[in-house]
Amino acid sequence: MDRFIDKSAPGAIATGKGTYHIETWGCQMNVHDSEKLAGSLERQGYIRAGGPDGADLILLNTCSIREKASEKVFSELGRLRKLKRTNPNLILGVCGCVGQQEGEEIFRRAPYVDLVIGPRSTASLPALMERVRNGETDVTLRVDTEYRRDSIDFPYEDIRREGQAGGKAFVTIIEGCNHRCTFCIVPRTRGKEVCRELDDILNEVRSLADRRILEVEFLGQTVNAFRDSAGNGLPELLTATAAVDGIRRIRFTTSHPAQMTPRLIDAMAAAGPKVVPFLHLPVQSGSSSVLKDMRRGYDRETYLAKVAAVRDRIPGICLGTDIIVGFPTESDADFRETLSLMSAVRFHSCYSFTYSPRPGTASEAFHDRVDLGEKQARLRELQALQKDIQEQLHAPWVGRTVEVLVEGPSKNDPSRLTGRTPESRIVNFTGRAEIGRITSILVESASAYALAGRKIGDEA
Numbered sequence: 001m002d003r004f005i006d007k008s009a010p011g012a013i014a015t016g017k018g019t020y021h022i023e024t025w026g027c028q029m030n031v032h033d034s035e036k037l038a039g040s041l042e043r044q045g046y047i048r049a050g051g052p053d054g055a056d057l058i059l060l061n062t063c064s065i066r067e068k069a070s071e072k073v074f075s076e077l078g079r080l081r082k083l084k085r086t087n088p089n090l091i092l093g094v095c096g097c098v099g100q101q102e103g104e105e106i107f108r109r110a111p112y113v114d115l116v117i118g119p120r121s122t123a124s125l126p127a128l129m130e131r132v133r134n135g136e137t138d139v140t141l142r143v144d145t146e147y148r149r150d151s152i153d154f155p156y157e158d159i160r161r162e163g164q165a166g167g168k169a170f171v172t173i174i175e176g177c178n179h180r181c182t183f184c185i186v187p188r189t190r191g192k193e194v195c196r197e198l199d200d201i202l203n204e205v206r207s208l209a210d211r212r213i214l215e216v217e218f219l220g221q222t223v224n225a226f227r228d229s230a231g232n233g234l235p236e237l238l239t240a241t242a243a244v245d246g247i248r249r250i251r252f253t254t255s256h257p258a259q260m261t262p263r264l265i266d267a268m269a270a271a272g273p274k275v276v277p278f279l280h281l282p283v284q285s286g287s288s289s290v291l292k293d294m295r296r297g298y299d300r301e302t303y304l305a306k307v308a309a310v311r312d313r314i315p316g317i318c319l320g321t322d323i324i325v326g327f328p329t330e331s332d333a334d335f336r337e338t339l340s341l342m343s344a345v346r347f348h349s350c351y352s353f354t355y356s357p358r359p360g361t362a363s364e365a366f367h368d369r370v371d372l373g374e375k376q377a378r379l380r381e382l383q384a385l386q387k388d389i390q391e392q393l394h395a396p397w398v399g400r401t402v403e404v405l406v407e408g409p410s411k412n413d414p415s416r417l418t419g420r421t422p423e424s425r426i427v428n429f430t431g432r433a434e435i436g437r438i439t440s441i442l443v444e445s446a447s448a449y450a451l452a453g454r455k456i457g458d459e460a
């Protein structure tokens, strides 16, 4: 899963006035927000530029989950400042979580920025641009970081979906987060949970199916907390989506372990193979005492019990996770608990990070016992273990045939194509295949990170 990627808009050639360029950092939600921003701009008559040079509008859609991500924004702004000198009409905007977190402060640190928008007010982009074009100089008028519902209710016909050519589309179902994990900035940047209505989501899914989309991925910071005004939850949504003709794969991310209910697990099992046999279930730590300090709402045993329940109901399901090492109260023994949990669960994928204190979070005030060198050593040890596990899990796939949704040319070797299995495994392969369709691949080799093979079937 491409959770932490820098996906600058590729492609088209700048055509002078009225071109835009968006740079995106962070999670799938941010990638999808950029698709909404692009749709809004194209509705206003902007054309996508091939890159930042020569663009008339540049938006940085930012991530503030860790300090490094946040600081990158300011160094990128410093770089883009030069373009303002050559093009005085260039409009430069900061969107996303750094916009929300920093607000007007951005104008102080980077006075050449023209507008700032929080992730829940993407729909106010046209109004803010109008203000900038009218020469309004009051910074408070050029920042909109109110938590609103309208970014969820964005007209989906206007979303310019990046992944569409690859046969897949993101669909937001819930925004914000009501949890209060002590390390996490998301409740501050994305606000409280707001859900869409089930019927509205299904209309969007049907319109995607009409446009030959085969895979939908439902998005939310806590996607399994989804509940609409009629009381429909994720179980109802999965069941209803599985009945939509044309949709072949349904994913959802990210689930909170505390809300992984038996009813949801049953609905996943009952909806059949259209709901992919993959679940991203961030554990964060394998130590119950650290989980308590993180305020995760479950302990090691409860998490392991959920994993057992999921595997019992959906045999063969693959699991992914997120882990933070070096949380302020993490002892070496706590860290060993995390390693032992990983050996016990054997995740198919794992995103791991060293702890990074974030402004306004509860853990910012904790006494940090773990120095940076130790944090990094723990991360290396954990990643080496995970690599071994992934190698072992991938090896038996050699010789098997897998169904792959074709995404496009492989990044490392453009003579091959790349795609994903239902379990989200990356497969690079030889042979011709249509992008955005599902095809059969015979797996010939495997590494910790991907499978490789050749096409054997026709696209379906």
Ligand code: 5AD
Binding pocket: 065, 066, 183, 184, 185, 282, 284, 322, 323, 324, 353, 354, 355, 356, 357, 358
């Ligand atoms: N430091 C390090 N990692 C963090 N994450 C969230 N907040 C922090 C932080 N302060 C990680 C968690 C989360 C993922 C998206 O980012 O593992 O699941």
